[in-house]
Amino acid sequence: MTSIVISRAPYQLSGRLYAPEAPTTNYSPAIIVVPPSNAVKEQFPSTYARLLSRRPHNFYTICYDPSHFGASGGNPRYLEDPNARVADISTIVDYLMREVRRVDKQKIGVMGICMGGGYAIAAAKKDWRIKAVATVNLVNIGDWFRIGWEGRESVEKHTETMKTVGDERRKELRMRPSSSSSGLSGISLGPSVISLPSTPVDTRRSVTPTFDSYRRPSTPTSPGFREPYTGAEEEMGKLVLFIPATNEKSHVDLQELTEYYTTPRAFHPRAENILLQQSLPLILTFDAFDFVGTFLKAPVFCMIGGTAGSRWHTDRLDIMLRRGSQSGIRGVNKLVFVEGVGHVDFFDGFEEIDRAVGDIGAWMREKLTGP
Template sequence: MAYGYITELNENVTREHVRYNNRYGIAIAADIYKHKDLDETKKYPALIVGAPYGGVKEQGPCVYANELAQRGFVALTFDQVHMGESGGEPRNISSPELFAESFSAAVDYLGVKVPYVDREKIGVIGICSSGGFALSAASVDVRIKAVATTSMYDISDIRGMMNLTKEQIDGMKRQLADQRWKDFEDGQQQYVPSFPEIPYPSVDALPETDPITNEWNRFYAVPRGHHSNARGGFTTTSSLAMMQFKCLDYIDEISPRPILFVAGDHAHSRSFSEKAYEKAAEPKELYIVPDAEHIDLYDQVDKIPFDKLEGFFKENLK
């Protein structure tokens, strides 16, 4: 299981691969990280770390889990259903309901199958779009005691994110409806990956595109963050699900459980954290990381505020 992880496992941390089913019976592939000297006769707080949209556990989540396990947490990372090593057919389908459910499925597993986890002390961290899915899960799953998001994206805000007019929304619906007919005729769903099967050798070799695409490529399309299970994007008609489901409709119901929003000071996604912060009820905190863009909080350990995350969860998982 060592192949493909974007960071080296710390010598004081162990990683175990596990599998379990969500409540729909779909298998989820996950990794559990813990300090090698952890006394398994005792119970510890646990953190569930969700990957960015289209990402896998071998990317940003392994960076977080590797660090947080050194700090006394049991950390679980996972591949979303229909992604990576998890089950679900067809592949590369995006479902906000199922993606939120994956956080609760991890709570199920940790609380029942891992004897050294204190089931009353489970928190979640959502990186990028997993921030929205984690908040959605926590809005109904009271077993999640604290939530942190980093470089949050609300993928379900497709209308606001793309600043669509009513005419554009109607046109998108028509195109997606037509694609459904074509998918059915073809016997498979259209999927167009965003990133190459083989990474570019360096950032200097990347093609020039728009600034945001350039940023994604500087992580996913080069050795820094490339993984063969994370080619980017989802089936074309997955956008229909995002037009039906709003991750943050009930964010205020997470209270009195706390939320920490972490965003880079010049991240293109910063507004998502700010909007979610405004919608959330107390207790909540918006923490801005200086000199950080969106992808810096995926893997740059000198910029990810691990001291802040450690303090937040140790205080709120007491």
């Protein structure tokens, strides 16, 4: 594994590059592992990237922190801008084609889990250099925020959200002097890239748990437990919870997402479960699936947990692809249902990750190395 810095003017992305363990040709295909919102590369994106680079898959892989989050640059901090997230992926395609000499430039794929899957779809329909797309428990972030985790809420309630964000932003701007150095009123500038250790860790054989490891138990009394961020007024603007506070009545997926990101199960200090409130209009007006029937030409693989509440996102994508196809039967190229598996099981479940990596690796090998 090599820690890399990817130029994305005017700032940089922090990433990890994994080379094929046993390349069979001079030039190898590559896969970009797209993180969900609120995740950093040190969590499960590195697990997938590392395993896909090993035998028998032998891909070049890159995982990274998205713009405005983690160790990557981008100001203001904690801004979830879906269009910037999609642009990140094309920036990494540029990097693979320009900087990694042994990558086959005609054989680049992307894979994403949860919201990373939605961003992978959105990138592939815009950037036709991407030749194959794989998703696991796909989530279209715009749909989730508009109509809820199970897709049953009314989008009309967010007219008030839009008004609230505008009012808060006006209030913030009145309270702060303008900053001529940044060109953005009231936005503090931070470091572009935080340096990271470059020593690789084989977490599948590690006795000491690390952020790259598979599932491990955790409780609110465990050492290092951190309560979810409750939101606060910061210099950069109002911060809100990314994954809303949950209770016993919340969908089990949301309860597990909260546990994954905010307890020792996988908590990382650069994945804080917060976003700027001004992100909400950007998310609410974004749809990863717009025009997929027309512009998404790459084949699509979707894996879905049988008990995942996010399944309806994959169903919607499949329907839209079928409607957009002249033949009426295109749809998702391959659908895999894994019975008895939930949404978060693919984040750190040993068996679930092995199943996903095995199926995605074989499918990507077929699509990226076939005729």
